[in-house]
Amino acid sequence: MQTLVIPQTNETPEIVLDGSEGTFSFAGKSFPENVNDFYNDTLKYLEAYVLQPRDVTTLEFSWLYFNTATSKMIVRIIMLLKTVNKSGKSLRIKWFCSPDDDLIIEKGNEFAELLGADFSIHYL
Amino acid sequence: MKELIDKVKDNKICLSYLGLFNDDITTRLIAISEYYLENKTDLGKLKNKVSLLIAECFQNIIRHSGMKDQQGTLTENPDFFQLSILEDRVVLSSCNLIQNEHIDALNEKMMLVNSLSSEELKQLYQEVLTNGSFSEKGGASLGLIEMARKSGLPIKYAFQESSGTQSRFFLSLEVSTSKERISAGLDILYHVNFYLDLRDHKVIMLYKGDLSKDIIVSLINMLQNNFIDDRKPSSKEKRFMVSLIEVLQNISKHGKTIRGSKEGMFCISMLKGDYIIDSGNYIEEAKREALESTLTEIRSMSDEDIGRLYKERLLDNVITEDGNCGLGLLEIAKNSGNNFRYAINQTPEKEWFYSIKIKI
Numbered sequence: 001m002q003t004l005v006i007p008q009t010n011e012t013p014e015i016v017l018d019g020s021e022g023t024f025s026f027a028g029k030s031f032p033e034n035v036n037d038f039y040n041d042t043l044k045y046l047e048a049y050v051l052q053p054r055d056v057t058t059l060e061f062s063w064l065y066f067n068t069a070t071s072k073m074i075v076r077i078i079m080l081l082k083t084v085n086k087s088g089k090s091l092r093i094k095w096f097c098s099p100d101d102d103l104i105i106e107k108g109n110e111f112a113e114l115l116g117a118d119f120s121i122h123y124l
Numbered sequence: 125m126k127e128l129i130d131k132v133k134d135n136k137i138c139l140s141y142l143g144l145f146n147d148d149i150t151t152r153l154i155a156i157s158e159y160y161l162e163n164k165t166d167l168g169k170l171k172n173k174v175s176l177l178i179a180e181c182f183q184n185i186i187r188h189s190g191m192k193d194q195q196g197t198l199t200e201n202p203d204f205f206q207l208s209i210l211e212d213r214v215v216l217s218s219c220n221l222i223q224n225e226h227i228d229a230l231n232e233k234m235m236l237v238n239s240l241s242s243e244e245l246k247q248l249y250q251e252v253l254t255n256g257s258f259s260e261k262g263g264a265s266l267g268l269i270e271m272a273r274k275s276g277l278p279i280k281y282a283f284q285e286s287s288g289t290q291s292r293f294f295l296s297l298e299v300s301t302s303k304e305r306i307s308a309g310l311d312i313l314y315h316v317n318f319y320l321d322l323r324d325h326k327v328i329m330l331y332k333g334d335l336s337k338d339i340i341v342s343l344i345n346m347l348q349n350n351f352i353d354d355r356k357p358s359s360k361e362k363r364f365m366v367s368l369i370e371v372l373q374n375i376s377k378h379g380k381t382i383r384g385s386k387e388g389m390f391c392i393s394m395l396k397g398d399y400i401i402d403s404g405n406y407i408e409e410a411k412r413e414a415l416e417s418t419l420t421e422i423r424s425m426s427d428e429d430i431g432r433l434y435k436e437r438l439l440d441n442v443i444t445e446d447g448n449c450g451l452g453l454l455e456i457a458k459n460s461g462n463n464f465r466y467a468i469n470q471t472p473e474k475e476w477f478y479s480i481k482i483k484i
Contacts, residue, residue, distance in 0.1 A: 010345050010348065031369045033447065035443060035447045036443060036447055065362045065365060069449045071438055072441070072443050098356070102359045103359045103362045110438065113435075
């Protein structure tokens, strides 16, 4: 799969989708006016990826902050990539944040608790 | 917020901003002004003039802002800029500190440019431009002459001493569709007093006017510039930004459009280390009951219940076509420790007005 890079803007994150390596990263801020429009290409890419996933899929998040609609989109992305588990492949989620950033740590803990994936918080 | 908003109630748009000034904020403000003048008023032909004047005002403020950091007076005397769009004209006001020793020279320059006709201003402009230095007539910088030329109306100004060595310099420019060189606007003392009111209320930004999508994006970016960019924001600053984004995006999506405009207002202030977001907008009558019952329910919930409901909603996978997800008020409740107040009242015009005040 060809790598898809969506550059960062003032309202949206940098997204790097590397299907050939099975690594997907999101970094920065996310509060687009309409999350459906902004994340549409990303979801389509990941839907194609999960049909033939790598043995290990790595999902990395380094958020500055994001709006609530993005929270639901993160859930959607994680749920979609979790389907690789059905074919015996694994998904690892890495959540990067500063140790004193209680907002982003709290968000990470919520996703970890709710989604029950291989989810680890990494302090920078 | 109400007493401040009442003072600008005749403005179609009023944006007051106190804080850090840089080129990116200039760009955002020009974007707001151009979008509004072009799309929502009959003043579209003033667009370029106003943009140029905003840029000149900002250059003036940015040029002087360095000395404040050294003297630690930023919070007592924040730099100030205000854009007011009225029915027939645009008013730009600013305030920045200057050294007292520069007052006499600046006063002379101001009196000179205000005394000249447009033809004389043009001549002076060309003279300064070609000579590359100040004119014999007393010397006025290009920026000042340009402000007077583009405005076409006398520049209002005032000095107010803030310490033994520094004074606040207030400037107010008007651009009107009228050809007459008579200022119709408010006295400079009005701007001085409004600035002092905002400063005393610890206001960072006050906005009244259209809150449609394009304007909101520019406003959020202005605030990000003030709080977030170029340094690592604290968790509290992030909670504030996230809550503000939820409030503004909520207005943009659910606010009632009246006469082609999503009329609304908000005020951001900082009191004793806490951020206060105060916002208000019109809502459709059909949405009133549902909104009121959601607000009452959340307000009566414990932190644990809010957390539980938040997680439930997070997993419901509902995102509407326009990107709405039903989590905004819960996010605000979480970020504020459920410390918010709200009201939904009917106005004399029989419209429903929703206001919320959040402390973070």
